[in-house]
Amino acid sequence: MANLDSYQKAGVDYEVLDRVKREAVARAKATTGLLAAAGGQEYPASRGSTAYVFDYGGLTMAMVTEGLGTKSMIAQSYLELTGDSRFADTAIDAVASIVNDVVSVGANPIVLTAYFSTGDAAWYSDERRSLELLRGWQKACELSGATWGGGESPALPGLVSAEGIELGGCALAIVPPGRKPVFGDTVTPGDAIVFLGASGLHTNGASLARKTASELPDGYLTKLPSGRTFGEALLDPSVLYPAFVKELLASDIQPKFLNPITGHGLLKIMRAPANVRYVIEQVPDVPEVLDFLAKYDQMDAAEAYATFNMGIGYVAVVPADDAQATVDLATKAGYEALIAGEVVAGDRSVTVPSLGIDFRGEELNIS
Numbered sequence: 001m002a003n004l005d006s007y008q009k010a011g012v013d014y015e016v017l018d019r020v021k022r023e024a025v026a027r028a029k030a031t032t033g034l035l036a037a038a039g040g041q042e043y044p045a046s047r048g049s050t051a052y053v054f055d056y057g058g059l060t061m062a063m064v065t066e067g068l069g070t071k072s073m074i075a076q077s078y079l080e081l082t083g084d085s086r087f088a089d090t091a092i093d094a095v096a097s098i099v100n101d102v103v104s105v106g107a108n109p110i111v112l113t114a115y116f117s118t119g120d121a122a123w124y125s126d127e128r129r130s131l132e133l134l135r136g137w138q139k140a141c142e143l144s145g146a147t148w149g150g151g152e153s154p155a156l157p158g159l160v161s162a163e164g165i166e167l168g169g170c171a172l173a174i175v176p177p178g179r180k181p182v183f184g185d186t187v188t189p190g191d192a193i194v195f196l197g198a199s200g201l202h203t204n205g206a207s208l209a210r211k212t213a214s215e216l217p218d219g220y221l222t223k224l225p226s227g228r229t230f231g232e233a234l235l236d237p238s239v240l241y242p243a244f245v246k247e248l249l250a251s252d253i254q255p256k257f258l259n260p261i262t263g264h265g266l267l268k269i270m271r272a273p274a275n276v277r278y279v280i281e282q283v284p285d286v287p288e289v290l291d292f293l294a295k296y297d298q299m300d301a302a303e304a305y306a307t308f309n310m311g312i313g314y315v316a317v318v319p320a321d322d323a324q325a326t327v328d329l330a331t332k333a334g335y336e337a338l339i340a341g342e343v344v345a346g347d348r349s350v351t352v353p354s355l356g357i358d359f360r361g362e363e364l365n366i367s
Contacts, residue, residue, distance in 0.1 A: 021048075045183040045273070050104040050259060051173070053181045060175035062107040067115075067168030068094040071206040071235075076163060077213075078220055078231040085129050089237040091136030094167035096238035097203040099144045100260040100314070103245040106182035107173035109144050114151030115168040119160035133165075136237075144242040146171065176249050184257035184272025184317070191256055191343040192323035193269070193278060196244060197336035198313030200236040200287045204263045205308050209234050212296055224288050233289035241314045243333050248316070253326055257317035266305040266357070267364040269315055269350050275361075277346030281353070282338055284311040301355040306363070317343065 025048045035042055035054060046053035051064040068090070075090045099109050114137060124130040141148045151169060160166055175181050201209060213230060216222045220231025241260065248255055257272040269278050286294075290311065294304035304310055318326050323339045330337035348361030 043181055043183070045185055046105060046181065049183055049271075050101040051107065051171075053105050053107070053175070060107075060179075060181060062102050062105045062173040062175065062181070063170065064098060064102040065168065065170045066098040066101055067166065068097050068203060069206055070210060071201070071203065072165050072167055074206060074210060074213075074220070074231065074234050076165075077210075078235060079129065081220055081231065084232075085132050086235040087129050088132040088136030088139070089235055091133050091167065092140040092237040092240070093203050094169065095137060095140030095144060096240050097262075098169050098171045099140075099146065100238075100241050100262075102171040102173045103242045104182070104258040104260060105173075105175070106179055106245070106249060106255065106258065107175045108246050108249065109146040109171045109173040109242055111149040111172045112141050112144070112146040113149050113170045114153075115166075115170075116151070116153040117156050117160055117166040118153070118162075119155070119157050119164055120162040121155040123163070123165055140240060143240050145246065146242075179249055182255050182258050184259075184274060187256045187272045187274035187276055187317050187343055189276060189343050189345040190320055191317050192320045192326075192339055193280065193341045193343065194316045194318060194323060194326045194330070195284060195312045195338055195340040196241065196314040196316070196330055197239070197284050198261070198287065198309045198311050199239050200289050201234050202238040202260075202262065202309055202313060205290075205293070206234075208297065208307070209293060212293060216296075224292055226288055228288070230289065230292065233287075233292075236287075236289075239313045239335070241335075244314070244330050244335055247329050247333050248326065251325070251329060253318055253322045253329070255316055255318050255326075257315070259315050261309040261312045261315060264364060265307055265309060266312065266350055266352070267359055269317075270348055270359070270361055270364045272317070274343075275348045277344045277348070278341065278350045279344055279353070280341040280350065280357075282340050283352065283355070284336065284338060286311045301352075302357045302359070305352070305355070305357055306359065312340075315340075 040056040043053040051062040053062045075086045213219045222230040290308045327337045350359040
């Protein structure tokens with residue numbers, strides 16, 4: 001069983017958060033009749049999924065609201081230490097947290113809105129930092145194929161620190177005509193598991209990374225084995241996966257399950273409702289910064305793979321006959337990808353024999 005003590009010590013208790021998420025899903029479900037009264041129809045399976053999916057006006061649409069979390073605090077600290085602004089990359093992270101979720105129901109994003117909240121409007125007086133933030137957001141929208149439709153940028157003194165900024169937003173996506181939304185309910189034994197690579201920390205684990213930096217004598221300036229600094233590596237921008245999903249949906253491949261590997265790490269493969277066992281025979285190389293974090297916090301393999309992405313940025317479960325085609329499609333679109341394993345009969349679980357990992361279904365309960 002995964003041990004998340006290290007992450008809980010950093011102030012993030014997934015057991016508490018997941019309980020609240022389940023309560024939110026139940027209360028949201030109670031409002032479903034209002035959509036029907038307006039002439040729409042929801043897909044019940046999307047409740048608790050990566051995005052809410054519904055039919056309206058002849059279209060199947062998906063929506064999600066997401067936020068980056070505390071990674072912007074790392075960018076601010078790094079700027080103060082080095083004078084190097086990485087807020088363009090941080091904006092890409094924020095967009096990734098949104099679009100990587102909405103595409104995972106088998107939809108292509110078309111509109112993205114932004115939410116930037118600060119503790120003091122003076123945050124924007126640093127023109128380089130604020131313009132880089134906007135440049136990164138625009139670039140991420142372009143890479144995702146989504147129009148930036150506007151947003152909101154409140155100043156919230158007393159709620160957000162004066163030097164801080166919270167980044168989030170909402171995406172609207174369309175399931176292509178002739179396609180059905182992807183919820184993971186069709187996953188069956190015999191299917192193949194494909195992994196797409198990650199660039200590093202991505203959008204989860206920042207609280208633990210900040211805690212680690214506070215304990216290191218040189219903090220974010222700590223040198224990694226490659227010679228890069230800890231802070232520099234932490235701020236590598238997240239990989240955006242909409243281009244992969246768009247190509248996948250334009251092909252003849254019928255994906256069974258799609259999901260970014262974010263909070264909960266490898267446990268996220270079990271987000272699909274199918275009662276099956278996921279056997280992972282091959283994992284990608286672990287990014288240097290994640291290897292450093294796991295070793296510093298003395299995590300065993302199970303804890304590390306249930307906390308960080310450990311190099312696995314995205315998972316696609318597809319029919320076995322389509323596994324190599326999925327890898328080829330991803331590679332052509334610019335991603336690192338590999339056939340990682342297969343789905344077999346058994347109780348809901350994930351096993352990585354080479355690492356001695358065996359996650360049980362009850363360890364992931366978010367819906």
